[in-house]
Amino acid sequence: MSAKSDNVSHQFDYRRSARAVLDIEKQAIEGLYQYLNEAFERACEMILHCSGKIVVTGMGKSGHIGSKIAATLASTGTPAFFLHPGEASHGDLGMISGSDLIIAISNSGESDEILALLPVLKRRGIRLICMTGNPASTMAKEADVHLCIRVEKEACPLGLAPTSSTTATLVMGDALAVALLEARGFTADDFALSHPGGSLGKRLLLRVGDLMHVGDQLPQVGIDATISEALLEVSRKGLGMTAIVNIDGQLAGLFTDGDLRRVLDQQVDIHFTPISRVMTTHCVTVRPEMMAAEAVKLMETRKINGLLVVDEDKRLKGAFNMHDLLKAGVI
Structure with missing residues (x-):
């Protein structure tokens, strides 16, 4: 490291930068309250009465968040798994049955990999919930239910790296999972049956x-x-x-x-x-x-x-x- 870069690193206010991120992301979460509306209730009802599995999909950072949402749903009583949209176009669509339900995630609502799947999903009559930050997007318009996850700005000062938007998406996914958990009457014993390993399983299952x-x-x-x-x-x-x-x-x-x-x-x-x-x-x-x-x-x-x-x-x-x-x- 050069003397110049070392001097800059000592002068930079890391805490101020971090606090700014937390403030922006907190505002993003608070902004979600307006989207807990009739669309959110319809999405919960669709998932609750789905006779198949919930298939979550998304590209890039949305895919990482989608994988976590699928895992949270699965561990709280809603059978779910994550499907990469790129792989879906090359054969993995066969993993989806007509009784399943898709949750597709894209901040822009214009993810090419997901848009390529829509005609096939529509033809097979598979129901679609889309989570996007753009209610006017193609995905929002094609969805049976659209859940808005729009944020005012990203915490990244360049406005490029998904930060606030991915946080908002994750929180909306948690809101879905917990609302469904309570609607199902999911208990600690039910939770333990899907978490038999590790200390969590021991705490919940051991007598x-x-x-x-x-x-x-x-x-x-x-x-x-x-x-x-x-x-x-x-x-x-x-x-x-x-x-x-x-x-x-x-x-x-x-x-x-x-x-x-x-x-x-x-x-x-x-x-x-x-x-x-x-x-x-x-x-x-x-x-x-x-x-x-x-x-x-x-x-x-x-x-x-x-x-x-x-x-x-x-x-x-x-x-x-x-x-x-x-x-x-x-x-």
Whole structure:
């Protein structure tokens, strides 16, 4: 880098430039409110009642935005995929059936690659929603529904690079997707089924029964055990707690390593005193079918680090702590 260019880079106000971009794009988004009109409602109804798939298409930057819109629709209950208009003209139109619906995106509304597809789409009776910044464009006129995404100006000072226009298009796509999500009654469980991988899927799909410690890993002692025996069980199982159960396997109480401080303050003889005298009898419990994410919220609300799991008859089934939730990727 030359001394001159280095000097210029130190003098340039990057923050001012960035703030100007945010201001212009914010205005572009605010300008979309006027286009949430009857056309927007018709587009939602068309998509909602489409018996096939939603096919999103667009060239260049519009294509990149279209790909994201298709992905958002697909993950929120509206089957959709992106189709490159150039490839569509060379055989990929065969991927579209008569029951599908096209969302075509072009800021100018005059994309040659999309215009070349219109005669074929019209002949096959495939319905068309166009998103453009020009209501007088060819695409707008040929569409069954036109969604206007016009912006006053691009954030690019040269007025060349698509910036505000692509932001407005993406936001309009999000508005469609979320409006449809709510209209369908799409739930978190539905969302989880299309996102089984990664931490998101784990948070939404994993249940308490999937991560709790059971069998030999489950810390438990009988109700006649001494405090010292309970402490040994806490140490062996490493969950910072142990359950106390009666002869029928029903939960009678809980003892944690935190309770030990209270016991020592009372100068209780841990070798001879039964655990039943110092255990917590009204402890928080959960069922195996509870969502792990709900268990996290419960533990945070109650400020506890572990939970015991019981069935409908209060029989002990398992135990887990925050470390288990962290290890499973739930938090």
